[in-house]
Amino acid sequence: MKIVTCIKRVPDTEARLKIAAGRDIDAAGLKFIISPYDEFAVEAALQLREAKGGGEVIVVSVGEAAAAEQLRAALALGADRAVLLEAPPTLDGLVTARALAAELKDANADLYLFGMKAADDDQQQVGPMVAELLGLPCVTVVAELELGDGKILCHREVEGGIEVVEAPLPAVVTITKGKYEPRYPSLKGIMAAKKKPLEEKEAAAGPSRVRLLDLSHPPERPPGKVVGQGADAVPELLRLLREEAKAL
Amino acid sequence: MTHATEEQQQVRELAREFAERELRPHVERWDREWALDASVLPALAELGFFGMLAPEEYGGMGFDLPTYVGALEELAWGEPTVALTLSIHSAFAVSLLLRHGSVEQQQRWLGPLARGEVLGCLALSEPGAGSDAAAVQTLARREGPGWVMSGTKKWVTNGRIAGLAVVLARTDEPPGSRGAKGIGAFLVPTESVGYDVGEREHTMGLRPAEVVTVQLRDVRLGPEALLGDASAGFVYAMQGLDVGRLGIAAQAVGIAQAALEHAVAYAGEREQFGQKLRTFEGMQFKLADMAARVDAARALVAWAAATPSTRASSAAKLFASETAMWVTTQAVQVFGGYGYMRDYPVEKLMRDAKATEIYEGTNEIQRVIIARELYRGA
Ligand SMILES: Cc1cc2nc3c(=O)[nH]c(=O)nc-3n(C[C@H](O)[C@H](O)[C@H](O)COP(=O)(O)OP(=O)(O)OC[C@H]3O[C@@H](n4cnc5c(N)ncnc54)[C@H](O)[C@@H]3O)c2cc1C
Numbered sequence: 141m142k143i144v145t146c147i148k149r150v151p152d153t154e155a156r157l158k159i160a161a162g163r164d165i166d167a168a169g170l171k172f173i174i175s176p177y178d179e180f181a182v183e184a185a186l187q188l189r190e191a192k193g194g195g196e197v198i199v200v201s202v203g204e205a206a207a208a209e210q211l212r213a214a215l216a217l218g219a220d221r222a223v224l225l226e227a228p229p230t231l232d233g234l235v236t237a238r239a240l241a242a243e244l245k246d247a248n249a250d251l252y253l254f255g256m257k258a259a260d261d262d263q264q265q266v267g268p269m270v271a272e273l274l275g276l277p278c279v280t281v282v283a284e285l286e287l288g289d290g291k292i293l294c295h296r297e298v299e300g301g302i303e304v305v306e307a308p309l310p311a312v313v314t315i316t317k318g319k320y321e322p323r324y325p326s327l328k329g330i331m332a333a334k335k336k337p338l339e340e341k342e343a344a345a346g347p348s349r350v351r352l353l354d355l356s357h358p359p360e361r362p363p364g365k366v367v368g369q370g371a372d373a374v375p376e377l378l379r380l381l382r383e384e385a386k387a388l
Numbered sequence: 389m390t391h392a393t394e395e396q397q398q399v400r401e402l403a404r405e406f407a408e409r410e411l412r413p414h415v416e417r418w419d420r421e422w423a424l425d426a427s428v429l430p431a432l433a434e435l436g437f438f439g440m441l442a443p444e445e446y447g448g449m450g451f452d453l454p455t456y457v458g459a460l461e462e463l464a465w466g467e468p469t470v471a472l473t474l475s476i477h478s479a480f481a482v483s484l485l486l487r488h489g490s491v492e493q494q495q496r497w498l499g500p501l502a503r504g505e506v507l508g509c510l511a512l513s514e515p516g517a518g519s520d521a522a523a524v525q526t527l528a529r530r531e532g533p534g535w536v537m538s539g540t541k542k543w544v545t546n547g548r549i550a551g552l553a554v555v556l557a558r559t560d561e562p563p564g565s566r567g568a569k570g571i572g573a574f575l576v577p578t579e580s581v582g583y584d585v586g587e588r589e590h591t592m593g594l595r596p597a598e599v600v601t602v603q604l605r606d607v608r609l610g611p612e613a614l615l616g617d618a619s620a621g622f623v624y625a626m627q628g629l630d631v632g633r634l635g636i637a638a639q640a641v642g643i644a645q646a647a648l649e650h651a652v653a654y655a656g657e658r659e660q661f662g663q664k665l666r667t668f669e670g671m672q673f674k675l676a677d678m679a680a681r682v683d684a685a686r687a688l689v690a691w692a693a694a695t696p697s698t699r700a701s702s703a704a705k706l707f708a709s710e711t712a713m714w715v716t717t718q719a720v721q722v723f724g725g726y727g728y729m730r731d732y733p734v735e736k737l738m739r740d741a742k743a744t745e746i747y748e749g750t751n752e753i754q755r756v757i758i759a760r761e762l763y764r765g766a
Contacts (some may be wrong), residue, residue, distance in 0.1 A: 212394075212398075213398075301741030324402060324405065324435055325398075325450075326436050327399060327402070327435070327449045328436050328449065330398045330399060331395070331449060334395065379591065
């Protein structure tokens with residue numbers, strides 16, 4: 141069983157972001173992490189490998205040289221080897237997807253896992269695009285995986301229920317929060333990660349056709365309003381919810 | 389020298405993350421219940437923290453001291469008791485076995501210690517032997533090829549849950565005739581017949597730690613229980629303390645850092661006279677002094693770990709523990725009346741900090757040691 145998991149370096153989701161010169165986030169002093177959905181995907185890959193009693197988990201990232209840090213973190217969690225495809229940051233999901241597909245087309249993996257979206261740009265593009273470029277079936281937003289014989293069963297949490305979808309291997313699956321709560325790296329894992337292979341090379345990335353024009357914080361939220369107290373306030377609350385908030 | 393390597397950084401981050409997610413949310417309850425949840429030490433064992441100073445061939449991590457103290461500081465930031473337990477285990481069981489254990493002793497104990505299947509504790513202090521540790525009266529009498537041990541050990545942290553106790557006992561005859569040179573260090577399995585755990589102390593702080601009296605009632609031990617030379621136990625204990633004091637110093641820095649963070653957060657929110665506390669210069673100076681002392685203590689501990697010596701360990705323990713006491717006291721002050729109340733986290737840290745000025749040699753004794761080292765060879 142060979143599983144490729146693609147991960148992205150993103151700012152810590154708990155960090156307070158500052159905007160530098162209206163165009164980009166200010167990276168000074170910022171902590172970076174593996175995008176949380178990608179971390180679920182790494183955990184899924186490790187659990188599948190453990191369930192199989194063997195196999196290889198390869199983590200791949202397209203990004204700047206600093207993304208090696210997140211690949212090492214994935215190696216510390218238990219991935220076997222890592223590939224960094226160096227490229228400048230882009231908002232053009234297809235550029236990232238093409239760089240990955242160029243690397244993965246000869247990978248001969250059974251499964252390609254992605255987070256359902258990156259925690260920074262939120263575009264949900266790269267997984268499905270790689271599937272398209274590799275000509276593989278794609279199941280998105282999957283909470284739990286089960287390996288079958290030459291196929292994968294995907295549990296998807298849909299509105300009001302759970303859908304189980306089957307796809308033949310090899311396949312591309314994007315993972316959401318569900319079964320795969322990430323583990324801690326162990327101290328042994330951290331030590332072992334230093335000795336695991338991490339290949340760094342130029343990404344086959346074309347020019348971006350999507351460009352960031354402006355970045356700003358959302359407007360300050362207006363302060364909450366106390367409508368009244370007790371049962372007497374309910375009619376007014378309903379009126380406001382209907383007419384002002386248009387929530388009803 | 390004090391610049392952290394990538395590995396040190398990752399180990400620190402793991403310890404901090406564990407502390408934040410698995411320790412911090414529960415400390416208030418553990419303080420009230422006098423116990424950690426049963427899952428905490430096994431979880432730390434699973435991640436490898438019991439083997440930090442054990443070599444890789446025994447399933448340990450083979451960490452250097454700077455990596456080790458970084459991890460202990462972060463765990464202490466979460467719950468100081470956890471750092472205390474790991475420090476005693478690492479300094480007195482793991483590192484003394486590594487240094488003085490025979491191959492057979494190492495093979496028997498180091499694997500289980502490194503994996504956290506066996507917890508190590510230290511039984512040195514006695515009712516009449518505290519600062520004057522060479523005054524121990526517990527006896528180890530030779531009987532055939534082995535030993536029979538009898539006496540009372542006081543304040544053994546983890547004396548009940550540990551599997552292995554490092555016990556200091558007199559081997560000279562007549563007892564006491566050879567002073568500090570008449571003491572041996574023994575590896576005593578706590579399941580031995582006659583190893584009896586007595587009263588638990590009601591401690592001011594560090595309440596999840598179980599500190600007990602241990603009665604040794606004619607405990608029969610084989611020759612394999614003796615560590616190294618039967619007359620060098622006191623020297624070994626001092627060597628263990630050199631490592632132990634680094635751990636206590638790291639624990640103190642973690643406590644101080646936690647108190648500093650609480651104070652900074654509180655002063656940023658609480659308003660009096662229509663202003664946040666942090667806008668008062670009197671408050672800013674206090675917070676700045678707290679931060680500078682924590683930085684200095686951390687740097688001193690890192691230096692002592694990178695260039696270990698008796699003097700460096702004593703200086704780190706002395707300065708870091710006094711920093712912890714001072715910073716936690718200031719933190720209580722920053723919180724005002726709330727700081728004095730159990731509902732807020734800083735009074736607990738103040739109670740925890742006090743112990744770091746006392747155990748593994750009181751700070752008076754650290755000063756005695758540092759002064760003695762200043763005149764060594766003179
Ligand atoms: C929470 C806790 C956990 C502990 N855990 C352990 C453990 O796991 N194993 C273990 O063996 N012990 C343990 N101890 C014991 C600890 O190491 C001793 O309490 C410590 O060494 C001091 O000894 P003492 O309490 O007998 O004080 P004493 O030696 O009686 O000292 C009383 C006071 O006199 C001062 N003093 C003594 N001699 C001098 C001197 N020469 N010059 C100036 N001042 C001096 C001391 O500094 C102190 O202020 C623990 C203690 C505590 C509080």
